[in-house]
Amino acid sequence: MATLKPIKLLILEHDENDLELLLYELKKGGLEFSPTIVGTKDEFVKALNDFTPDVILSDYSLPGFDGISAFHLKQQLCPDVPFIIVSGTIGEENAVELIKNGVTDYSIKDKLFTVLPKIKRAIKEASERQEKLIAEQNLRNSQRQLAEAQRISKIGSWELSSHGEMISCSDELYRILDLEIDAVLSFEIFLQFVHLDDKSRIFQAREKAVASGATEVAQFRIISKTGIEKCIEARGSQRQDANGISFIGTCQDITEKVKAEKQLADYSEQIARERLESQRKLVRASIEGQERERAEIGRELHDNINQILAVTKAYVEASLHEKDLQEELTERSIRNLQLAINEIRKISKSLVPPVMDKNGLVDSVQDLIENIRVVNPFAINFLYEKEQLRNIMPQQQLALYRIVQEQFNNIIKHAQAHTVNIELFEKNNFIDLNIQDDGKGFDPRERRKGVGLSNILSRIELFDGKLEVISSKGHGCTLKVHVPKMSKEVV
Numbered sequence: 001m002a003t004l005k006p007i008k009l010l011i012l013e014h015d016e017n018d019l020e021l022l023l024y025e026l027k028k029g030g031l032e033f034s035p036t037i038v039g040t041k042d043e044f045v046k047a048l049n050d051f052t053p054d055v056i057l058s059d060y061s062l063p064g065f066d067g068i069s070a071f072h073l074k075q076q077l078c079p080d081v082p083f084i085i086v087s088g089t090i091g092e093e094n095a096v097e098l099i100k101n102g103v104t105d106y107s108i109k110d111k112l113f114t115v116l117p118k119i120k121r122a123i124k125e126a127s128e129r130q131e132k133l134i135a136e137q138n139l140r141n142s143q144r145q146l147a148e149a150q151r152i153s154k155i156g157s158w159e160l161s162s163h164g165e166m167i168s169c170s171d172e173l174y175r176i177l178d179l180e181i182d183a184v185l186s187f188e189i190f191l192q193f194v195h196l197d198d199k200s201r202i203f204q205a206r207e208k209a210v211a212s213g214a215t216e217v218a219q220f221r222i223i224s225k226t227g228i229e230k231c232i233e234a235r236g237s238q239r240q241d242a243n244g245i246s247f248i249g250t251c252q253d254i255t256e257k258v259k260a261e262k263q264l265a266d267y268s269e270q271i272a273r274e275r276l277e278s279q280r281k282l283v284r285a286s287i288e289g290q291e292r293e294r295a296e297i298g299r300e301l302h303d304n305i306n307q308i309l310a311v312t313k314a315y316v317e318a319s320l321h322e323k324d325l326q327e328e329l330t331e332r333s334i335r336n337l338q339l340a341i342n343e344i345r346k347i348s349k350s351l352v353p354p355v356m357d358k359n360g361l362v363d364s365v366q367d368l369i370e371n372i373r374v375v376n377p378f379a380i381n382f383l384y385e386k387e388q389l390r391n392i393m394p395q396q397q398l399a400l401y402r403i404v405q406e407q408f409n410n411i412i413k414h415a416q417a418h419t420v421n422i423e424l425f426e427k428n429n430f431i432d433l434n435i436q437d438d439g440k441g442f443d444p445r446e447r448r449k450g451v452g453l454s455n456i457l458s459r460i461e462l463f464d465g466k467l468e469v470i471s472s473k474g475h476g477c478t479l480k481v482h483v484p485k486m487s488k489e490v491v
Helices: 016-028 041-050 067-077 092-100 109-153 171-177 187-193 196-212 255-321 323-351 356-375 394-415 451-462
Strands: 007-012 033-038 055-058 083-087 105-108 155-161 166-169 216-223 229-241 244-253 379-384 419-427 430-437 466-471 477-484
Touching: 007 016, 007 041, 007 109, 016 033, 016 109, 033 041, 041 067, 055 067, 055 109, 067 083, 083 109, 092 105, 105 109, 109 155, 109 171, 155 171, 171 244, 196 216, 196 229, 229 255, 255 323, 255 451, 356 379, 356 394, 356 419, 394 419, 394 430, 394 451, 394 477, 451 466, 451 477
Parallel strands: 007 033, 007 055, 055 083, 083 105, 379 419
Antiparallel strands: 155 166, 155 244, 216 229, 229 244, 419 430, 430 477, 466 477
16 A cells, blocks of 8 residues: 555554464555554553554453553543454454444454454545544535625625525524524515615616626615614526526625714715815905905005195195295195005005015014014014025915914904014924014903904915914913925916
8 A cells, every 4th residue: 555654553462473464464465654653551652642543453352451450541632533343352243343333443363364454444434534533624614604704705605596585594594583593584584674665776776687697786774683673785696497487686784884984974064064165265264354354454555645635736726825834835735645655555555465486484473573663662572484485386375474464453453462473384294383472462252253353264274274362351461373285386
């Protein structure tokens, strides 16, 4: 017999002559084997543990020990190893009884030529048993893994006969229905769990599966045994084999998925509403800002420039009649006209946006600060990182400039501040603008957002930024702006 390695043969025999004849017969038959010879119980037990034999050949009767006792020891330590009795005294009835109790085979010492075929058959049967055990273990592992996968994915599998009887059903389907594992289940019983409004979907999918032969999908609701509403996605198809027509498929509990999709849809709808409201606020703030600017321009024109021009007109008219004062009145008229020109230039400069591509954000803010310092008695400190702020797109630079301009207007009108600190820097692709004053402050919970703060907020929201206002009465105000940097290359 051709083998990959010699058979490990444990021989329990005390008679040297019988042993010699047995070994001779095995070698004559061409058996490749590696023997271990023992003659006592202690030696036998030690060999079972250390030698780990493939086959055991045992005499039936030994001094102080016997084959039956050896067999029982073997069953305790290595039950899968073939055990063959080789004896000259065992009778036919005893041999049959031993085989019924688990002994692999027996052979008469007078017919040792039968030992070799029995060893080969025993090894083959042991190998087949081992392969079967491995296959059964693999099947159990596969079934366990499948059951675990179905539990994790909440998918139950089923097979129905053409009459709606349950041929097979996984445990997960019972869990989906909140049923006991041993509960009776059929197609009709399953339909009792289906929501009344959704039963037609199942029948339609079944008809399509029969007509097309393809797998059909149906989504429906069930009310489980415990009264819980669940969303189910079922897939099924018809199949035909030697056993007849049946239906196979799966049911997956997609309740959490449906809830998540609904939450996502609600969230998307909420975002759309908030975006629309934000756009409306932006338009309102823009209109309010325009109206305020127009009102301010109107006041400047009426209260200042109009008065200057009215006085100048009076000077000119007087000079036509007062020849002696003509030169003085003309000089006054010229001074007033120059004053009016300066005032108009001042208004124009506040309205016309600075050229950001040319001057840059930092330079434009510095120019604004210089103009404010001329007529306002508070100190202004400006900290910035000019190099990092060069590459911002012009629209964003202008928005930040207008925020600074707007907040300065608020400080001048309301804060009564002595010092204003401005910080402007870029970090991790975000721009931070902080404007802090030590004025009288206000309680944000009591104060309504004026047009100024509304304009600032609308400009920030335009670039997906955030605004934080920190203030309290008597402790000044800090305005914090945080917006994603939008570089020129992105535009």
